[in-house]
Amino acid sequence: MENNIVWHQHEVDKRRRADAKGQKPCVVWLTGLSGSGKSTIANLLEKKLADNGKHTYLLDGDNVRHGLNGDLTFSDKDRVENIRRISELSKLFVDSGLIVITAFISPFKSERDYCRSLLEQNEFVEVFVDTPLAECEKRDPKGLYQKARSGEITDFTGISSPYEAPESPEITLDFSGQSAQESAEQLFTQLKQKGLID
Numbered sequence: 595m596e597n598n599i600v601w602h603q604h605e606v607d608k609r610r611r612a613d614a615k616g617q618k619p620c621v622v623w624l625t626g627l628s629g630s631g632k633s634t635i636a637n638l639l640e641k642k643l644a645d646n647g648k649h650t651y652l653l654d655g656d657n658v659r660h661g662l663n664g665d666l667t668f669s670d671k672d673r674v675e676n677i678r679r680i681s682e683l684s685k686l687f688v689d690s691g692l693i694v695i696t697a698f699i700s701p702f703k704s705e706r707d708y709c710r711s712l713l714e715q716n717e718f719v720e721v722f723v724d725t726p727l728a729e730c731e732k733r734d735p736k737g738l739y740q741k742a743r744s745g746e747i748t749d750f751t752g753i754s755s756p757y758e759a760p761e762s763p764e765i766t767l768d769f770s771g772q773s774a775q776e777s778a779e780q781l782f783t784q785l786k787q788k789g790l791i792d
């Protein structure tokens with residue numbers, strides 16, 4: 595690792611960029627099993643924030659794995675690297691003044707905590723999309739659970755690869771009795787209550 599590197603402090607800082615956008619930058623970090631509803635809820639939340647004049651960016655597992663993280667597999671080691679890169683990217687986006695929404699399984703507590711550690715207090719909002727495995731498997735929107743059960747896909751989260759549920763997330767979205775739209779509304783309301791959006 596090269597050591598002769600000096601951090602440049604620029605004239606225009608995070609606060610100035612955020613002030614220009616009239617918002618508080620943060621990361622709304624959705625975590626949950628495949629099929630739990632992360633992408634659907636993240637999309638609805640981003641639309642609601644945009645409708646309210648907020649400048650956002652949505653980072654989604656499937657999309658990021660096509661480009662930036664296209665070299666990574668679903669081994670534990672590569673999932674750690676996946677979330678490390680996403681965390682660093684999220685930090686840069688927060689520095690640019692954006693409200694970042696992420697939708698990654700992010701199965702390991704240590705990597706979610708790593709992202710939290712990169713940010714200032716109140717800039718990281720962990721959101722547990724708490725949909726049980728049985729419900730995710732029933733939905734199976736991409737047919738991946740079926741492939742995992744038949745052994746066509748290995749290392750599949752919840753089946754052949756672990757998922758560590760958050761112990762004290764800032765927000766929990768309970769799948770039972772609430773639609774994706776209602777979950778997005780709940781999320782929006784709780785972000786407001788936390789003073790992250792006005």
Ligand SMILES: Nc1ncnc2c1ncn2[C@@H]1O[C@H](COP(=O)(O)OS(=O)(=O)O)[C@@H](OP(=O)(O)O)[C@H]1O
Nearest residue numbers: 628629655668673676698699700701748749750751
């Ligand atoms: N083996 C295995 N395990 C889990 N998921 C798999 C796997 N293979 C492909 N997929 C598809 O990849 C999406 C998850 O990517 P992530 O980057 O969010 O995963 S992780 O955070 O690195 O664990 C996930 O997207 P979501 O269903 O939106 O969660 C799947 O569509």
Ligand SMILES: Nc1ncnc2c1ncn2[C@@H]1O[C@H](COP(=O)(O)OP(=O)(O)O)[C@@H](O)[C@H]1O
Nearest residue numbers: 627628629630631632633634733735772773774
């Ligand atoms: N209450 C709900 N919340 C979120 N998604 C739901 C809900 N009920 C049904 N769904 C459906 O479940 C699927 C979730 O898929 P997706 O959003 O891609 O999840 P993930 O990104 O976690 O893999 C979608 O087809 C969505 O329409």
